[in-house]
Amino acid sequence: MVNERQTDTCADVMYRRERQRGCGEAGLDFAPFIPSQDEVDQQMSALDDKLVSKAQEQYANREIYPLDECYQLDGSTFISAEAFEEILGDEQTHYMAWKNGCIDKLSIDYWEMPDVMAYLVERSIAEGDGGECCYTDAQPIDYAEDCAYSPSEMLECLGANWQEQGVADDGLSYALYGHPNINVENVSGSMMVVSTEQPGLSVMVDYRSGIWVVQPFAHDESFGSAIQFGERLAPVEAGLLRPNVYQHFFGGETCV
Incomplete structure (x- = not known):
């Protein structure tokens, strides 16, 4: 039942986002869609589960060369750029902002502003301790x-x-x-x-x-x-x- 609710919430978020985009293209005045914190957490958590599962599979198969460029999900989990981009699609910046702890009750108001989300991601990486979700090389990977x-x-x-x-x-x-x-x-x-x-x-x-x-x-x-x-x-x-x-x-x- 929980999984069904998460699926419904993700679908609802996508529906409202598409409705907002359609109204904008039609020239209608429509208030920006702002999801709730719970909606964001559920949507991003579902994507995170898929990414972690794929990263574990790639590690078990030793698919990532330690000098290859890839995405780091945290300080010890790596996934190929191809798999990262395929799973996330257009949600890459949203996911990285959420994964790096950038989304709170204030920043969520800017959820549909790509430039703001990108800035938050860049700042979180620049000011972080190295364990943030980012594009990097897989040198720390240890088979x-x-x-x-x-x-x-x-x-x-x-x-x-x-x-x-x-x-x-x-x-x-x-x-x-x-x-x-x-x-x-x-x-x-x-x-x-x-x-x-x-x-x-x-x-x-x-x-x-x-x-x-x-x-x-x-x-x-x-x-x-x-x-x-x-x-x-x-x-x-x-x-x-x-x-x-x-x-x-x-x-x-x-x-x-």
């Missing part, structure tokens, strides 16, 4: 945190500083882009990169005196020669877990 084991955990045990740990985790996050089937596990203190699509293949990653050592495994048996990477090959340009390195071990489109 590594969903893995069972991370490079920073391994490096911490080895006494590496926090900068080295951060760079290593960034490299893993970049490498995991586009590969939701990849996980990293702890095997005797080393990282084992595994694929749910090809469970017989894995890659052991170890760190020895500033050198990254990568050893492929097939059915728990090592094969081929280990590959070594120096610190200068750390991400972003080459990457701690550079995708084309792992093509030799996982093969095709399912590689890390």
Whole structure:
């Protein structure tokens, strides 16, 4: 019943807005439509639910590259520009103003004034703490945190500083882009990169005196020669877990 009421309210808001626009085009004097705070909250909350659901889906599928430009819904939730614009349509500025807390009993009187809404959005972003809804890059997105084991955990045990740990985790996050089937596990203190699509293949990653050592495994048996990477090959340009390195071990489109 609540969902039906929310749908009715959203439809009512849109009807009155279209009626106002039609009267204006006909040259009739018609008072500006001002929705109530509850109407705005219900309409924007419904859109917010759709955006958050889509953002969670994209994160689970690792669809957004950490350097891509996208929309930030809050400090830790990102959604592609295409999905954001498709879901919101003409309500983008309204939603961002509402999401950033710009709408109150005073500002709601300007709901149908696009320039005012845009100004409120710009000001909220400029004066905010970085967690506002805005157009930005996805650099803070962290796919590594969903893995069972991370490079920073391994490096911490080895006494590496926090900068080295951060760079290593960034490299893993970049490498995991586009590969939701990849996980990293702890095997005797080393990282084992595994694929749910090809469970017989894995890659052991170890760190020895500033050198990254990568050893492929097939059915728990090592094969081929280990590959070594120096610190200068750390991400972003080459990457701690550079995708084309792992093509030799996982093969095709399912590689890390």
